[in-house]
Amino acid sequence: MVIKIEKDHSRFRQIVKGTIRKNLKKYISHTEMIGRRGKELVSIPVPQIDLPHFKYGQKEVGGVGQGDGPPGTPIGSGDQDGGSGEAGNQPGEHLLEVEVSIEELAEILGEELELPRIEPRGKKNIISEKGRYTGIRRVGPESLRHFKRTYREALKRQIVSGTYNHERPVIIPVREDKRFRAWKEQQHPESNAVIVYMMDVSGSMGDEQKELVRIESFWIETWLRSQYDGLKIRYIIHDATAREVDKETFYHTRESGGTVISSAYELCSRIIKQEYSPEDWNIYPFHFSDGDNWSGGDTARCMKLLKEELFPVSNQFSYGQVKSHYGSGQFIKDLNQHLSEEEILVTSEINGKDDILRSIKDFLGKGR
Amino acid sequence: MLPPDLSEIREEIRGHAAAYGLDFFEVIFHILDFKGINEVAAYGGFPTRYPHWRFGMEYDRLSKGYKYGLQKIYEMVINNDPCYAYLLSANQLVDQKIVMAHVYGHCDFFKNNVWFSKTNRKMVDEMANHGVRIQRYIERYGLEKVEAFIDASLSIENLIDYHAPFIQRKGKQTSRALNGEEEIPLRAKRFKSKDYMNDFINPQEAIDAEIRRLQEAMEKKKQFPETPQKDVLRFLIEHSPLENWERDILSLIREESYYFAPQAQTKIMNEGWATFWHSTIMTQKCLKDSELIDYADHHSGTLGTRPGVINPYKVGLELFRDIEERWNKGRFGKEYEECDNIAEKKKWDLQLGLGREKIFEVRKIYNDITFIDTFLTEEFCEKHKLFTYRFNSQTGMYEIADRDYRKVKAKLLFSLTNFGQPLIYVVNGNYRNRGELLLKHQHEGVGLKQDYARDTLKNLQSIWRRPVHLETIVGEDEVRVGFDGKEIVEEKIGEAEEEKEKAEAPS
Numbered sequence: 001m002v003i004k005i006e007k008d009h010s011r012f013r014q015i016v017k018g019t020i021r022k023n024l025k026k027y028i029s030h031t032e033m034i035g036r037r038g039k040e041l042v043s044i045p046v047p048q049i050d051l052p053h054f055k056y057g058q059k060e061v062g063g064v065g066q067g068d069g070p071p072g073t074p075i076g077s078g079d080q081d082g083g084s085g086e087a088g089n090q091p092g093e094h095l096l097e098v099e100v101s102i103e104e105l106a107e108i109l110g111e112e113l114e115l116p117r118i119e120p121r122g123k124k125n126i127i128s129e130k131g132r133y134t135g136i137r138r139v140g141p142e143s144l145r146h147f148k149r150t151y152r153e154a155l156k157r158q159i160v161s162g163t164y165n166h167e168r169p170v171i172i173p174v175r176e177d178k179r180f181r182a183w184k185e186q187q188h189p190e191s192n193a194v195i196v197y198m199m200d201v202s203g204s205m206g207d208e209q210k211e212l213v214r215i216e217s218f219w220i221e222t223w224l225r226s227q228y229d230g231l232k233i234r235y236i237i238h239d240a241t242a243r244e245v246d247k248e249t250f251y252h253t254r255e256s257g258g259t260v261i262s263s264a265y266e267l268c269s270r271i272i273k274q275e276y277s278p279e280d281w282n283i284y285p286f287h288f289s290d291g292d293n294w295s296g297g298d299t300a301r302c303m304k305l306l307k308e309e310l311f312p313v314s315n316q317f318s319y320g321q322v323k324s325h326y327g328s329g330q331f332i333k334d335l336n337q338h339l340s341e342e343e344i345l346v347t348s349e350i351n352g353k354d355d356i357l358r359s360i361k362d363f364l365g366k367g368r
Numbered sequence: 369m370l371p372p373d374l375s376e377i378r379e380e381i382r383g384h385a386a387a388y389g390l391d392f393f394e395v396i397f398h399i400l401d402f403k404g405i406n407e408v409a410a411y412g413g414f415p416t417r418y419p420h421w422r423f424g425m426e427y428d429r430l431s432k433g434y435k436y437g438l439q440k441i442y443e444m445v446i447n448n449d450p451c452y453a454y455l456l457s458a459n460q461l462v463d464q465k466i467v468m469a470h471v472y473g474h475c476d477f478f479k480n481n482v483w484f485s486k487t488n489r490k491m492v493d494e495m496a497n498h499g500v501r502i503q504r505y506i507e508r509y510g511l512e513k514v515e516a517f518i519d520a521s522l523s524i525e526n527l528i529d530y531h532a533p534f535i536q537r538k539g540k541q542t543s544r545a546l547n548g549e550e551e552i553p554l555r556a557k558r559f560k561s562k563d564y565m566n567d568f569i570n571p572q573e574a575i576d577a578e579i580r581r582l583q584e585a586m587e588k589k590k591q592f593p594e595t596p597q598k599d600v601l602r603f604l605i606e607h608s609p610l611e612n613w614e615r616d617i618l619s620l621i622r623e624e625s626y627y628f629a630p631q632a633q634t635k636i637m638n639e640g641w642a643t644f645w646h647s648t649i650m651t652q653k654c655l656k657d658s659e660l661i662d663y664a665d666h667h668s669g670t671l672g673t674r675p676g677v678i679n680p681y682k683v684g685l686e687l688f689r690d691i692e693e694r695w696n697k698g699r700f701g702k703e704y705e706e707c708d709n710i711a712e713k714k715k716w717d718l719q720l721g722l723g724r725e726k727i728f729e730v731r732k733i734y735n736d737i738t739f740i741d742t743f744l745t746e747e748f749c750e751k752h753k754l755f756t757y758r759f760n761s762q763t764g765m766y767e768i769a770d771r772d773y774r775k776v777k778a779k780l781l782f783s784l785t786n787f788g789q790p791l792i793y794v795v796n797g798n799y800r801n802r803g804e805l806l807l808k809h810q811h812e813g814v815g816l817k818q819d820y821a822r823d824t825l826k827n828l829q830s831i832w833r834r835p836v837h838l839e840t841i842v843g844e845d846e847v848r849v850g851f852d853g854k855e856i857v858e859e860k861i862g863e864a865e866e867e868k869e870k871a872e873a874p875s
Binding site for chain 1: 421422424425432515657661673674676754757759769771809817818819820823824
C-alpha cells in the first residue's frame, strides 16, 4: 500500500500556520479533545478547518440524549456543537477517559505551538530527582497497590479456575493477583522561577477581557511550570494605585477609575528586589492591560522604570494588550516606539479568544 | 495476509457467522499498526484516495487522540466486494475476535440492506481512479487551483438527494421551441354529447378548471428546472459553465457523497446490527473463560453513554434486542397494542419465536428513520432513559428538556431527516431571466447558521459564475441572500413584492 498521508498532513499543517491558502484561515477553529485532570476536564486544542456548509445554527437545534436527571439538568456548555454524526464510514472509536497531567498538558502545548525549551539561569548544576508513577509491576508495598488492576486479576483467576460464584460474588485476591504502581526516577536540573502577573482592573477592563487574561495566564503558567521545578506566582492589580492580591481577587476584582501603570511597575520592582534575587531566580513579569494610561507623563515614567529597574533583572518582560471598547490601545504603541530595541520586551495584542494561542506563542516562543 | 493464529480465528468466526444466517461478501483482513490504521482511517478507509489536506487534518486528529490516549480506532470496514477490514496489530487476541465478529455483522448489512443496493461495490477501484484523475489535474493545472476547486465543491457536497439513486429518470428534456415545434393552443377536452345535453356533460366549470390546469402545466414547462431539484450537485454539473476538469471533479465528489450516504442513513442500524452479532457470536460461541473480563470491559466501553449524545451502538443494539424479544413473545399487533392491563402486558408471551426472522427482515428493508419510527416504543424510551435537550440561553448550557416519548421520537427523527441537515432546493436556474441561480431553503423551524450560509453561497457562485441567491428565514423574516461575486446582499422578501409578482402573472 502506498500511503501519502505525510504530504496531506504537512499541507494541512501549513494551512493552519497560515503559510498557504490564506483564505482558509477564517475557517480554522481550535476544537478540543477533552482530557481529565483530577476532577477537572481540560481540553487539548486540535486545529480543525471546517469548510462552510449549509447547516443549522446548532444552538437552535437541540437533540436527543440518554441518561439520568429531571428536566432542567444541564448536560453541557453551549460552546460545543451537539453530537452530530458526520457522513461517511466513520471508524469505530473508543473514547477513553484518561487523566492528563499538567506535564502532559504542557507537552501538548509545547508541541502544538512549537515552543522552544527554556534554558534557565541560576543553579544549573544542582540536580534533583523526582519520582513519577508510570507503570505497573507485580511486587511492591501495599500502600501502592493498584486496586482496580488487582481486582481484575483476581476476578479473572477466579473465573478461570471456576471458584467464582455469581450468587455470592466475593473476590479475594491472593498474592499473585496483586498489582502495584511502579515509578521511574527522573532527573531535573533545579531552577526556580517567579511569574509576576500584573493586571489593569480599571473600569474599562470588562469580564470578557479578564477571561482572556485568565485563559492566557493559565497556559503560560502551565508551560513555565513544565520548565521550572519551583515556580512562584505573584499577583498585582492596579488602577490608579497598585496592590498585591491573591489569585482569586486577581481575576475577579473590578475597580473603577483611572489607570496609572507605573504604580504596578513600581510595586513589581519592589517585590523582586526584596524577595527574588536575579542570581537565583528566573523572573517573568507579565502585564495585561487595555492600553489606556492616565497621562503621557506616567507613560514616560513607565519607560524609565522598565529600562532601569525591570529589564535588567527579568528573563523577559511581557506585555499583553487586550482589546476593549473603551481603551485607546495607546500603550503598546508607546512601548514599541520607545523600547523597540530592547530584546527583553515582548508585546502582543489579544483581540479575542482566537488570538490566545498566537499570543502565547509570541510570549513563549523566544525560549527565554 | 493474516498470521496463522488470527487466520484460524477468522475461519472459526466466519463459520459461526454463516451458521447464524449472516450472508456477507468475502472479507479481506489487513493488520496495521496504529500509524497505519490512522492513515487509512484518515482517508475514510481508502488508502488510494485523492490527495487533499482534509485527510491530513483527520490524520492529525486521530494521531493526537491516540498519542494522548484519548481514543483509539478499533475497527474499520469498507463496503466493497470483497469487503476490506482493518485490524490494529497491538490489540489483544480477544479484541481481534470481537472486531472480526463485528465486521461480519457490518458486511452482512452492507450486502443485504436495501439502501446499500445501489452503492458501487467496486468502490476501492473507483476511489483509486478518482485519485489518479485528480492527480493528473493537479499536474496539469496546479495544486492551488485544483485544491481551491475541490474545497468549493466539498462545501456543497451535502446538497444531494438521498433518494435519487432509486428514482427512475426520464431522458433528458429538450426544449420544444428549439425543435421548432409550435405550442399547441390550449383546448380542454370535451366529451361527445348531443346539443341539449352539452351543459351537463361538459359543464363550463369543468372546462375552465381543465384550461387552468393546462395553463399551469405550460407555465411549469417554461420554468427551469421544471420542479425544484434537491440534487443541487447534479444540477450544477449539468448546467454550470465549467471547464471539463472542473466538471469531472464535481461529479466524482458527488459520486463519493452518494457512496457514503447509506452509511450515514443507517448508522444506528448498522452499528446496532454489528454489535448485536459480535455480542451474540462472542458470548454464545467464541469466548474463552479467561477472556471474559476483557471482553466485558471492551464491550461495555463500546456501549458507554454520555448525556447529550446518542450512542448508535447502544441504541441500535438495544432496539434489535427489543424487536427480537417482542416478536418472540408476540408483543405486537392490534391485540397487544390495545391491551391496557399493564400486568398482563408485562407477562405477555405467545411463544411465537419469530424474533430472529423479524430482525433479519428489519435489517433488510429499514433505514434509521423508518427503524426509529417503527420500533422506538414508549417502554423503550423509559427503560433507556432517553430525553430531549435544548439550549438555555440564560445559563449558556444545554439542558434536559423533556422525557415524553413522543417528543423524543420527533426530535430524534428530525435529527435523522436528511441527516439533520437543512433541505435546500434549486428552484430557478434562470432567475430574473438573467441566468442567475435561486435556491430555496425549506424551513423546518430551525434557521441556518448564517455566516456559514453566506460563505457557502460564495463557493456556489464560484461554480455557477453568475450571481446566486438563497431564500430562507432569518428570525421571523423571509429573506433572500444573494452573492454576485462582489458583495453579499440581503433583502427581505416583502409581501408587496409577492403581490406584484402575482399581478404580473398572466391570467
